[in-house]
Amino acid sequence: MITLNVNGRAEAVDVDLQMPLLWVLRDVLGLTGTKYGCGIAQCGACTVHLDGEPTRSCSVAAGDVGTASITTIEGLSGKAGEAVQGAWQRLNVVQCGYCQSGQVMAAAALLQTTPNPKDADIDAAMSGNLCRCATYQRIRAAIHEAARTMEA
């Protein structure tokens, strides 16, 4: 039995300590907003925040999370997160939407540390997040838009 700090709540879970955090969130805690895409940290669909850092939850074992504060898409809040979600909605970024939880989490983390990102910052922060619908042009525009709304 371990206790995880998920979206501000202490969750006691009885799991194989090798189970990736992704599957603890999805299959044990029922938080299905975090997606499985590759299982090897190549697609970013499973991105969550661990103490604010964007992290691929498919590649972190449950037993290694410790006391880190886990934020999933269901628990995303704050100025950057809301700015990102609002911009995504205004610009109609999504298509199938499967990658977008991860995209939103990665973008929110970027704006936390880099409130006014250049295109190169966006490339660096977001190139680990695949979108097979290729909504990339709108993702880029929405990050810039979110940055503008955060300044306002």
Next chain:
Amino acid sequence: MASTRRLAPGLTRRSFLKASALAGAGLVIGLHAPSGRILPAHAADGGPFETYVRIAPDNTVTVLVAHMDMGQGIYTGTATLVAEELDAAWSQMRAEGAAGNPRLYGNMAWGGSTQGTGGSTGLSSSFERYRRAGAIARAMLIEAAAKAWGVPAAEISVADGQVSHANGTTSGFGDLAKLAATLPAPKEVTLKPPSAWRFIGNTDLPRLDSVDKTTGKQTFTLDVQLPGMLTAMVAHPPRFGATVAAFDASAAKAILGVVDVVQISRGVAVVANNAWAARQGRDALEVTWNEEKAETRGTAELLTEYRNLAAEGGGHTVRGVGDVAVGLGAAAKVIEAILEFPYLAHAALEPLDAVAHMDGDRLDVWGGHQLPDLYQSMAAQIAGVPMDRVNLNVMMTGGGFGRRGVGDADVIVEAVETAKAIGWRAPVKLMWSREDDMTGGRYRPLYVHALKAGIDSDGRIVAWQHRIVGQSILKGTPFGPMVLASTGGYDPTSVEGGAGNLPYDIPNLRLDLVTTNVGVPVLWWRSVGGTHNAYATETMIDELAAAAGQDPIAFRLANLGDHARHRAVLERVRDVSGWATPAPAGVGRGVAVVESFGSFVAQVAEVRLVEGRVKVDRVVSAIDCGIAVNPDIVKAQIEGSIGFGLGAILKSTITLEAGRVQQTNFDTYDVLRIDEMPQIDVHIIESTERPTGVGEPGVPPIGPAVANAVAALTGTRIRSLPFSQHRFSA
């Protein structure tokens, strides 16, 4: 089910039906019969419009959509059609998938008797049907208001979701829906003229799914949660065509959380309490495979065979005009090219999955029901229940690109077989890992094209010989025999998208198709034939233009004859892309124009070389898709199609060695990432023609436009894909 968990749409619908049966609440324009083909009587004789719109007491209008939404936006598109004629407010519109009744949901572009999503037909199939549904619902609400208020129907108007009388009485739809539901549906309604449209063509409509998809609330098949549900993963044969000879489940069963191991028709399923246990159990499983009938050739062997077939001649002559030998003999210049296209995986980000649950004598199946009639029938057959006891819950899918429309219903069959094999004792979620998905076949086929074409001294194309070698996608599907009979024996999807419909005015032309037999399963992959045919023909046209010493757009326009819609998109990209201004030093510019799925798309691409690799900076695209119902979604689909197609031509390949697929995940199957996405400008041609395809037609031109730009910059013609095999210098 915990209250914090979002209900799967199928459950939502059933809950609603139950509620409305108990309370008599709301207007359901045609009940979606949860038991499949059992129809309410009025739907059987009243025409198909009755099963498309549901108006609830809370004023929400839910459109029951005949087509699966894999991201292309058909839910929003269909809701737009209903909202237009209903005079609804956009904020009250909702949409969900409906399936299991081809009489109501049959694809009109396929003749109307089979439900399905594909060939970029969703909106054209829905254009009349759902506008009529909206108009009928509106007429019934007005009739209800007239009765309730004791005023003539002619004095009642509807706007922004409000029904109003001149005396100031108003009502939302929800309060009138119960009474409206008791009235007869009008037989005839008049649809609005385009000049009165407020929603169709509106550039500011937000997608209906934007909020749920940016907050993690959208439920995909992989997210379905049912009480007691188990998760299964299947050990599939390592070579296509192999079967299970024997297996030892002891190591798998020793994994914590594994509850059962069962053989099914496609392999061995490991059933567990969660996905992680299923994965570990599946990896621990020891299976001996019978490979007697397995495909053991690799890409290298296949390419050698295909090249020989391309050189030998023969095949099925799809088009023959004039005498190609004479034409080539008389040509001033002749160009030859052999082109090679690899197998490609769809690699949708949601791997294949399905959920099956037998409750009493009723089987529920959640999944990406792209060909629902087929899936319902196959599920019923496996379960041994009548068709009308199979309920399909249509889920939004995390991409698709063709992969969910499979003639043998692969993942649906696996889910139902596994649930049956464990005695129906629990709902089963069957999921493929990324590796299963990547190595599981159903690829865009490998092709070799041989082209030979000639121009006269004036730059007119005088002869064109084109031979295509590769597998048929249709052959072996349930639709294959019918379609092949209608064409006289060839697969039209092998030649579509630039070859069979080559638009140029050529007096001597021959197109031959050589169909190969290979054990690698193949499938339609976004734009299907257009993924290779457009590349072959539009790069050859470009070479001919260069040989004629002409501007590539001027050369095309001169040879396009009376193809006005091709000309219009070409002229548009010429005029808006800065084509007349020479490209800056170090930049190559290329163009292509292709008709596919009834739409016309031209693209101009600008490329640079970065460390010997091609970097696409900018793409300008024009599309004529008839009436653009949702212009912003049209733009989004073209942007996405360009990104999808570009990733494939630049980077993606599935190769086989001794019958085994060598790419297993996104570390080896490379796809486009954000830093490689060009700036894209999309221009929509104003049109009064019926809506045509949007989801796929943006794909075919991007490959040849980029290849032609690279040729303009470097002089090199790229004849084997992907580009990543090659290094370039200017």
